[in-house]
Amino acid sequence: MNLDHDSPVHRLAPEVKIAATVAVTIAIVATPREAFWAFGVYALIVAVLAGIARIPAGWLARRSLVEVPFVLLAVLLPFAGAGERIEWWGLHLSVDGLYGGFNLLVKGTLGVLVALILAGTTSTRDIIAGLDRLRCPAVLTQIATFMLRYLDVLIDEARRMRIARLARGDDPRFLWQLRGFATGVGALFLRAFERGERVYLAMLSRGYTGALPHRPDAGAGVAQWATVATVPLVTAAIAVTATIVT
Incomplete structure (x- = not known):
């Protein structure tokens, strides 16, 4: 599934990309749904990462269709939600349902895009090797x-x-x-x-003792961890700021 390109993101060690993906996803999920500006910044960060990784927008769009069932659920929430309701073009929509639908849609979409960037820049074999180095x-x-x-x-x-x-x-x-x-x-x-x-x-x-042999490469160095850590740190700062402000 990964794209055979040569980019700075492709050259990163898989364990670094996996850890960054998990950290960014947690920050996105932890952001309050009322912080609309934060999700705009997240979308900008994802777009910049996709550009650096040379991942076409069409490639991301086609594979993002996996979240269509969640999109349908997000569309239905404003009609099925309880509590205060507002009228929009003759439709009586739930305020809490609108927030809930937006929350599900934006966080799900950003999470899928972040995961697709990982999948597009890392082979399946490298992902497994990265999980092994992360002591999975x-x-x-x-x-x-x-x-x-x-x-x-x-x-x-x-x-x-x-x-x-x-x-x-x-x-x-x-x-x-x-x-x-x-x-x-x-x-x-x-x-x-x-x-x-x-x-x-x-x-x-043939001598199998419960563990597969490891590849000889040493994995990520301190420089890679320090470089990639900037993205999770920025998203974490945005999430904390959004929580405090909201």
Whole structure:
């Protein structure tokens, strides 16, 4: 999913970008919903980061569609909210619902954009390596590693099973053939479980002791941490200022 560009953000160590992403997201979420100016500053910061990372606006817009269900919920909140109501173009809207809808929309959108900048500048393998350097539980990073390694294998297995069903006259478009589809999903699960057992035994025979080998690179230095820390510090300052002023 990441963009194969060369930018200062791409060259940063993954653990630095992950930590900065989490810190910025927390600052955005902690900002009071009434501080409209703060969210404008956050949007400007996100736009500057996307420009430095050379991420096209269209790329961000297309992948931001993942939050469409939350946008619909934000649109409905002013109509379903309780409390004081105002009239706008013949519509009776809840004041608390308007604040709630704005809060959900702006924080969700900014959070998605920040996460997309991380995904666009960091490969999946590097993200897992960064989580490992940040002392994320080894069980979680290993599960994610194996999932990425064998996801294509399972997708290809499912494709072959679907072709075999179609060759035998199955047509998954009809509702009464849902039972056959469910049986296929169960068979795929069993095959995946058996494959996992075989892989695990093969790893044990090759000396696996519960931890995967680490890559030799040293990771981020003090200079990278100090440079990237400016963005979370600025967003944290904005959040604190907005809380005090509001």
